[in-house]
Amino acid sequence: MSHMPLAVNPSLNHAQKLLILRRRLETGLPLCPRPYRALAVECGLTEQQVLEATSEWQANGLIKRMGLVVRHRTLGYRANAMVVWDIPDEKVAAVGHALAEEPFVTLCYQRPRQRPDWPYNLFCMIHGTDREQVREQLRQLRERHGLENTDHDVLFSRKAYRQCGGRYVGDANA
Amino acid sequence: MQLDATDRRLIDRYQKGMPITSRPFLAMGEELGIPEEAVIGRLEALQAQQAISRVGPVFEHSRAGASLLAAVAAPKEDIDQVADRINHFPGINHNYAREHEFNLWFVMTAPDEKTLETRLDELEKTLALPFLRLPMVEAYHIDLAFNIDWEALP
Numbered sequence: 001m002s003h004m005p006l007a008v009n010p011s012l013n014h015a016q017k018l019l020i021l022r023r024r025l026e027t028g029l030p031l032c033p034r035p036y037r038a039l040a041v042e043c044g045l046t047e048q049q050v051l052e053a054t055s056e057w058q059a060n061g062l063i064k065r066m067g068l069v070v071r072h073r074t075l076g077y078r079a080n081a082m083v084v085w086d087i088p089d090e091k092v093a094a095v096g097h098a099l100a101e102e103p104f105v106t107l108c109y110q111r112p113r114q115r116p117d118w119p120y121n122l123f124c125m126i127h128g129t130d131r132e133q134v135r136e137q138l139r140q141l142r143e144r145h146g147l148e149n150t151d152h153d154v155l156f157s158r159k160a161y162r163q164c165g166g167r168y169v170g171d172a173n174a
Numbered sequence: 175m176q177l178d179a180t181d182r183r184l185i186d187r188y189q190k191g192m193p194i195t196s197r198p199f200l201a202m203g204e205e206l207g208i209p210e211e212a213v214i215g216r217l218e219a220l221q222a223q224q225a226i227s228r229v230g231p232v233f234e235h236s237r238a239g240a241s242l243l244a245a246v247a248a249p250k251e252d253i254d255q256v257a258d259r260i261n262h263f264p265g266i267n268h269n270y271a272r273e274h275e276f277n278l279w280f281v282m283t284a285p286d287e288k289t290l291e292t293r294l295d296e297l298e299k300t301l302a303l304p305f306l307r308l309p310m311v312e313a314y315h316i317d318l319a320f321n322i323d324w325e326a327l328p
Binding site: 018022024025026027028029031032033034035036037047051054055057061062063064065066067068069070071074075077078082093096097099100103104106107108109110111112114117118121123124129133145153155156157158159160161162163 | 175176184185188189190191192194195196197198199200210211217218220221223224225226227228230231232233234243257258260261262263266267268269270271272273274276277278279280306307308309310311312313314315320321322326327
């Protein structure tokens with residue numbers, strides 16, 4: 001990765017520079033002793049401004065975590081299943097919170113049903129080293145949370161065509 | 175992939191909670207008992223081996239713009255082609271084949287809801303396949319970091 005400073009249009013205002021910073025942060029920190037200073041140069045800000053903005057985004061929840069973004073597949077987690085459930089509306093929040101506590105559940109969301117094509121309203125993701133492990137974890141999950149008779153479906157992933165972090169910031173005029 | 179004990183500690187300790195400070199890799203090295211340049215070297219190597227995709231912030235989707243999970247039932251024999259056409263659209267950040275009648279699952283993102291809607295409509299028209307649109311109602315667990323069970327790995 002190149003850390004060549006980019007020429008920043010000096011007429012950009014502070015908000016525009018912060019937008020460039022955010023977009024740049026989404027691709028990861030440069031791996032050098034002072035990554036925030038390197039980013040500051042790219043964005044036309046000071047290192048202090050970059051540190052403050054990043055800290056503020058973390059404090060207000062825009063940044064939900066800061067650290068190594070692991071590629072589980074490379075590490076050996078070869079199987080993942082999206083397990084979808086049809087939970088009565090009045091129970092969905094309680095079940096969702098309970099499932100989210102399980103160590104092997106990595107995501108847990110409520111989404112709207114789309115009847116008749118899609119009767120499920122709770123989604124969770126289970127990772128494992130292989131399908132057998134995922135099935136075993138699912139079996140434990142159903143038993144522990146009283147979901148033995150709950151309609152559900154298991155969608156194993158077969159192939160990742162794309163997996164990357166979100167790019168939400170629009171085309172800032174860098 | 176076999177990682178040594180220090181790489182494992184680096185991953186276990188810093189999937190979250192990396193300090194936001196002028197020299198973060200120095201601070202991380204102090205905690206792990208290794209020099210700053212060793213932290214940087216290890217992160218570079220982990221990235222090169224694709225054990226990690228990057229080091230830095232993970233933004234909260236719902237607060238960082240608009241995004242939507244969608245699914246399509248692509249004809250089996252066309253699935254690679256349909257996936258490829260989806261990937262060519264702007265804002266696609268996940269795209270998985272899953273074993274189900276709805277066999278392609280993707281997340282589309284955009285700077286705002288209106289752009290998202292426009293892009294989705296366009297994509298739906300291009301593919302000529304109806305989407306299942308599944309916006310998030312509530313997240314119970316959104317932290318993608320999870321503890322690696324090193325012993326269980328092949």
